[in-house]
Amino acid sequence: MFSTYSQSAVLISVRFLVLDFATGKIQNDVLLIYQGGNLQKAPIMKKRVNLTFPKRAISIPITYRLAKDFNIAANIIRAQVAPNKVGKMVLELSGDIDQLEEAMDWMRSQDIEVSLHGREIVINDTACVDCGLCTGVCPTEALTLDPKTFQLNFLRSRCVVCEQCITACPVNAISINL
Numbered sequence: 001m002f003s004t005y006s007q008s009a010v011l012i013s014v015r016f017l018v019l020d021f022a023t024g025k026i027q028n029d030v031l032l033i034y035q036g037g038n039l040q041k042a043p044i045m046k047k048r049v050n051l052t053f054p055k056r057a058i059s060i061p062i063t064y065r066l067a068k069d070f071n072i073a074a075n076i077i078r079a080q081v082a083p084n085k086v087g088k089m090v091l092e093l094s095g096d097i098d099q100l101e102e103a104m105d106w107m108r109s110q111d112i113e114v115s116l117h118g119r120e121i122v123i124n125d126t127a128c129v130d131c132g133l134c135t136g137v138c139p140t141e142a143l144t145l146d147p148k149t150f151q152l153n154f155l156r157s158r159c160v161v162c163e164q165c166i167t168a169c170p171v172n173a174i175s176i177n178l
């Protein structure tokens with residue numbers, strides 16, 4: 001996880017693609033942040049979300065505010081917004097994981113309904129033996145072990161559905177809904 005800067009302190013960000021030579025595939029973009037004389041690197045996370053706007057929120061310039069206030073790139077996949085009616089939109093959001101969360105909280109504070117689009121990770125609590133192996137591969141700390149109870153915690157809002165935890169689980173307690 002990358003969380004060593006605050007939103008207001010970000011001065012410069014540059015995005016580029018990284019080629020994984022092992023697989024030949026393009027991996028996540030990389031975000032470079034210049035802050036206090038240091039250039040730091042953070043992985044770009046992507047989330048696809050469904051938005052439902054009440055009438056009063058339709059006029060909010062959503063993609064502009066996401067970019068300006070949260071450094072989030074918003075790609076409009078689908079939109080159905082008419083004046084004085086409820087609007088619906090599917091957006092693909094890209095940015096730092098913490099700022100993605102802040103952006104979604106902000107949208108909810110504007111009475112916009114936000115739900116994750118499409119695939120989601122499902123944990124079978126009955127099968128899980130709380131071994132913690134999945135927490136070691138989770139890049140966003142969506143999976144953690146409670147330090148007191150040693151039980152698995154899953155914070156869905158942090159999950160970017162990278163699926164790395166699925167193969168890490170020795171008892172097949174993690175799956176994806178399609």
Ligand code: SF4
Pocket residue numbers: 121137138139140141142143158159160161162163164165166
């Ligand atoms: S899919 Fe699993 S490993 Fe990937 S972010 Fe979600 S919980 Fe973490």
Ligand code: SF4
Pocket residue numbers: 123127128129130131132133134135152168169170171172173174
């Ligand atoms: S790897 Fe599987 S069994 Fe272990 S904590 Fe994660 S979900 Fe539970």
